[in-house]
Amino acid sequence: MQIDHSENIVELKNISFAYGGKNVLEDITFNVHKGDYLGIVGPNGGGKTTLLKIIIGLLTPSHGTVHLFGQDICCFNKWSKIGYVPQKATNFDNSFPLTVEEVVTMGRYGKPKNDKIVLQSLKQVEMLEFRNKLIGDLSGGQQQRVFIAKALAGEPEIIFLDEPTVGVDLKTQEQFYRILKDLNKKLKLTLVLISHDIDVIASETTEIACVNKKLIYDNNPENFLRSEKLKKLYGSGVKFVFHTH
Amino acid sequence: MEAVLSLFFIHTNMFDIFQYGFILRGLEAGLIIAVIAPLIGIFLVLRRYSLIADTLSHVSLAGIALGLLLKINPIITALIASISSSIFIEKLRINKKVYGESALSIFLSGSLAIAIVLIGIAKGFNINLFNYLFGSIVTVKQIDVYLIGILGMVVIGLIIFFYKELVYVTFDEESAKVSGINTNFINTLLIVLAALTVSLAIPIVGILLVSALIVLPVVTALQFKKSFKQTILIAEVISIVSVFLGIFVSYYLNLATGGTIVLIALGIFFLSLFF
Numbered sequence: 001m002q003i004d005h006s007e008n009i010v011e012l013k014n015i016s017f018a019y020g021g022k023n024v025l026e027d028i029t030f031n032v033h034k035g036d037y038l039g040i041v042g043p044n045g046g047g048k049t050t051l052l053k054i055i056i057g058l059l060t061p062s063h064g065t066v067h068l069f070g071q072d073i074c075c076f077n078k079w080s081k082i083g084y085v086p087q088k089a090t091n092f093d094n095s096f097p098l099t100v101e102e103v104v105t106m107g108r109y110g111k112p113k114n115d116k117i118v119l120q121s122l123k124q125v126e127m128l129e130f131r132n133k134l135i136g137d138l139s140g141g142q143q144q145r146v147f148i149a150k151a152l153a154g155e156p157e158i159i160f161l162d163e164p165t166v167g168v169d170l171k172t173q174e175q176f177y178r179i180l181k182d183l184n185k186k187l188k189l190t191l192v193l194i195s196h197d198i199d200v201i202a203s204e205t206t207e208i209a210c211v212n213k214k215l216i217y218d219n220n221p222e223n224f225l226r227s228e229k230l231k232k233l234y235g236s237g238v239k240f241v242f243h244t245h
Numbered sequence: 246m247e248a249v250l251s252l253f254f255i256h257t258n259m260f261d262i263f264q265y266g267f268i269l270r271g272l273e274a275g276l277i278i279a280v281i282a283p284l285i286g287i288f289l290v291l292r293r294y295s296l297i298a299d300t301l302s303h304v305s306l307a308g309i310a311l312g313l314l315l316k317i318n319p320i321i322t323a324l325i326a327s328i329s330s331s332i333f334i335e336k337l338r339i340n341k342k343v344y345g346e347s348a349l350s351i352f353l354s355g356s357l358a359i360a361i362v363l364i365g366i367a368k369g370f371n372i373n374l375f376n377y378l379f380g381s382i383v384t385v386k387q388i389d390v391y392l393i394g395i396l397g398m399v400v401i402g403l404i405i406f407f408y409k410e411l412v413y414v415t416f417d418e419e420s421a422k423v424s425g426i427n428t429n430f431i432n433t434l435l436i437v438l439a440a441l442t443v444s445l446a447i448p449i450v451g452i453l454l455v456s457a458l459i460v461l462p463v464v465t466a467l468q469f470k471k472s473f474k475q476t477i478l479i480a481e482v483i484s485i486v487s488v489f490l491g492i493f494v495s496y497y498l499n500l501a502t503g504g505t506i507v508l509i510a511l512g513i514f515f516l517s518l519f520f
Contacts, residue, residue: 077425109409
């Protein structure tokens, strides 16, 4: 199946955001196209999470417009097209009485009940055998896979992931990124991944957006990261280490 | 337990209890309260909102004092006071004008102050106020049973209708919002339902113990580490057993109803820690 990369799923125009009188984001304009695997990188406090929250309507920008699937965010109502894996997904109470299956079923909110899709989503992230366990009894990496399954269960067209591998061991991280790559390549899912790990973004994603109050966008992550533009964003004296697969 | 049961049979026929209208009214109202308390409690406990039950019960005290002073049914004035305060507390929390806990303590102490002033104006109330403080099924009138019954059904109906939304918002408010749920509405609904439950439970367990009935069965059920629905079911069983046993035991041993109910719930909680 050919993907039409010219179709815009997210359109940001001149987005600025100020918090407590301080500018966090300035004049950000870019689009996410259908089938993209966009990585958003940037230093801590550079505004990555703020930008993501603006895109999905959790924060309102001071200036600029956000369109999702061609609809202005203010009146957007096709929420079932969107999957979201938040940064602090692992921060809930470990004694929260929800089983893995109950969590994934939540992902189908607003859609008809369909146990088959729920189980299939769990299978996709290799977590089917854990379906009757309490979410709090799983390791951080396993919980994050469940949250991906929850996003998948809603059969979205785009999934936003905010630092999904924080606190997850290296081996599990690799498995996690393999699953994401498969989703993007095989299911043609559009992905937007926020990470502070430039190495991961360079090797995994197909486009890159660097955010440090302002934004530099490129559709060739590896070349971009070797270029001078990045130094401007992070400041000089920063060393980046790459590895290729 | 056996000793208590044998006491029943030695001293009186067990079913004598049903001859008394006030006991029947107490049991009817108690059953409804026992059912709705954990339904609200599970969401309050998991959202770390347990303290709100305490605050709303003190707000209800101000309402009850006003009702006794104006000779209006105190449950109705308690309902009006707690529901309007609950909406105001939620507004303060959303606007972030004050911290969540500070809003709760302002309302708790403020309404206690209003209640004390009203009691002063009335130059003290009779035994009635004491009953509302500590709970006594003698306080429950037939009209109260109807009121508790109808509003209790409203609480149950709304929780069933908005169950998915309530669970989602409790688990992860941000994701719930991104799923298209109106989280402000669900938060306000929860706090208003909590206000309703607290005010309705006061005649049975009393102002000072109402939060125990809302919190204890849920905290006990959470010890079993089951799914959400199973946890609710366990909490319901604990709550109903505590309220029924509490009413029976308090009647036969001539103890305070509210205190007995809460002590039984507390006993079950300590037992659950050994599982």
